[in-house]
Amino acid sequence: MNREFSLYVALAFVSFAAVAQTQSAAIPRLVHDGEQTQLLVDGAPFIILGAQSENTSASNLEDVEVVYHDLDAVHANSATIPISWSLVEPKPGQFDFHLMDGIIEGARHHHLKLILLWFGTSKNGLMGFTPDWVKEDRATYFRVRDAGGDEQYKISPFSEEALKADRQAFSAMMRHIREFDQHDHTVILMQVENEDCFYPEDRDYSAAASRAFAGQPPSDLMSYLDKQRETITPALHSAWRQRGYRMTGSWTEVFGDMAPEVFSAWALSSYVDKVAEAGKTEYAIPYYINVPLINTGQVRAGDWPSGTANSQVLDIWKAVAKHIDIIAPDIYRVDFPQQAAFYNRPDNVLFVAETGIAPYYAPYVFTTLAGMNGIGYTPFGIDHGYEFKEGALTADQAALEENYRVLRPLLPIIARNRYRGTLFPIVLDMYRHESLAIPLGDSLAAVVHFDEKFVADTEAHRGGGIIIKLAPDKFIVTGEGFHINFAELKGLPRDAEYISVEEGTFDGDNWVTKRVVTGDRGNVSLRLHQPRILQVHLNRTSN
Numbered sequence: 001m002n003r004e005f006s007l008y009v010a011l012a013f014v015s016f017a018a019v020a021q022t023q024s025a026a027i028p029r030l031v032h033d034g035e036q037t038q039l040l041v042d043g044a045p046f047i048i049l050g051a052q053s054e055n056t057s058a059s060n061l062e063d064v065e066v067v068y069h070d071l072d073a074v075h076a077n078s079a080t081i082p083i084s085w086s087l088v089e090p091k092p093g094q095f096d097f098h099l100m101d102g103i104i105e106g107a108r109h110h111h112l113k114l115i116l117l118w119f120g121t122s123k124n125g126l127m128g129f130t131p132d133w134v135k136e137d138r139a140t141y142f143r144v145r146d147a148g149g150d151e152q153y154k155i156s157p158f159s160e161e162a163l164k165a166d167r168q169a170f171s172a173m174m175r176h177i178r179e180f181d182q183h184d185h186t187v188i189l190m191q192v193e194n195e196d197c198f199y200p201e202d203r204d205y206s207a208a209a210s211r212a213f214a215g216q217p218p219s220d221l222m223s224y225l226d227k228q229r230e231t232i233t234p235a236l237h238s239a240w241r242q243r244g245y246r247m248t249g250s251w252t253e254v255f256g257d258m259a260p261e262v263f264s265a266w267a268l269s270s271y272v273d274k275v276a277e278a279g280k281t282e283y284a285i286p287y288y289i290n291v292p293l294i295n296t297g298q299v300r301a302g303d304w305p306s307g308t309a310n311s312q313v314l315d316i317w318k319a320v321a322k323h324i325d326i327i328a329p330d331i332y333r334v335d336f337p338q339q340a341a342f343y344n345r346p347d348n349v350l351f352v353a354e355t356g357i358a359p360y361y362a363p364y365v366f367t368t369l370a371g372m373n374g375i376g377y378t379p380f381g382i383d384h385g386y387e388f389k390e391g392a393l394t395a396d397q398a399a400l401e402e403n404y405r406v407l408r409p410l411l412p413i414i415a416r417n418r419y420r421g422t423l424f425p426i427v428l429d430m431y432r433h434e435s436l437a438i439p440l441g442d443s444l445a446a447v448v449h450f451d452e453k454f455v456a457d458t459e460a461h462r463g464g465g466i467i468i469k470l471a472p473d474k475f476i477v478t479g480e481g482f483h484i485n486f487a488e489l490k491g492l493p494r495d496a497e498y499i500s501v502e503e504g505t506f507d508g509d510n511w512v513t514k515r516v517v518t519g520d521r522g523n524v525s526l527r528l529h530q531p532r533i534l535q536v537h538l539n540r541t542s543n
């Protein structure tokens, strides 16, 4: 190569890299800075206030339109909609993306961002959304067997043909999304498969699976566990410790009684990761999986969904599924905060992929966004048994609407305050404690008293909100179902003095005052009996 030519090649490479970088900079992505993670959409931090449709609401655009109307009515900024493999590839190799294009166009029309769910090989660990040609060909797409040898309604993760077919379909879909959406960025997140797991068996007992189970755990998996030994889940750690942290041996020799579940997690995460890998080569926006949690009263793998990234084996998924960016819980448990906390880790940003749509869960959006730096909250079933009528929200939707109404204008401020220790959730806890003290730093605390009606019946309605600390003497308080005081923590016990209290909202970064509430009403507790946004300026000069 002569000098000019090599210079030309170098310049061409630099400009290609620059173009690639500009393009990839623009598509939705997660950026990590130490233990902090942001979801960037159009280059700016984005927080998802959304909800998911019912599973079968996306087989025609009319039903999807109902979902979008419902989401508008609750002030959501995002929609979560399933894409069924059976509708996308009705015949092998013949793809039809018309419905998906309509779903994307509809979201654009409603100014909603989209989270698409790939209902491929797995839907709740079953195969209900696979194409008919997959369901009918039991030889090629062979199935999981139970310990007695009976076929299950689930494709085996050891079926290489199924993996090949799913990879092909998923990558075709991601290529299409890139072509259709790479400039608009309507689609911001992809869920790969749905709640993949084994149930009611602890593992796949097909011949191929049993052969693999008789072999050894892969050495790269064991090296990962060895490196992460101090942080892996307590269940996994203890099973491995009991086996003397063996690095080699059969699955049972290394993990003892926990071997079937660890093996299942490895098998499922390997399969899902290869599907994700195929999609990422086409369009590398963030991908996640959703996890069915272990419920109280479930005693063993198979009794609980086995092999998913639950509190037993999450680290196996982290070790294997490198093309999955987020492991997201589906939290249908009353102890929501404890469950959510488990998925809020330095290597895993919290995204609540599903939770109950019932009013009981509604304030947990505050826990997610303010308590745990979560990037989004999307309860399941916004269109449940309901057709959109202007002004007529169901009780479930109304609870969501009241919270989303006040959160929506605050999202840019919440996004800026993540990881700063300046966001404080106010949530009536599961034990229905009537009051709550929240230390705010700088010798100040907030004291919250929940309204009686919320304390009495958390099923029907539940209080909650957020405090945002803008400065040591300036706070935003929002939510409903409580009154609040600011208490000085130095000197004699006393409330902090107000300089001003205003009710209003934000238009971008600008505060817009609706009314001034300082004075008689401001000098007592601040009342948030209905959803309101208050800006509070305290007089801290005596401190």
Ligand code: DGJ
Binding pocket: 055, 124, 194, 195, 290, 330, 354, 380
């Ligand atoms: C969890 C699944 O991921 C959803 O698709 C849906 O089936 C819900 N369960 C129903 O509660």
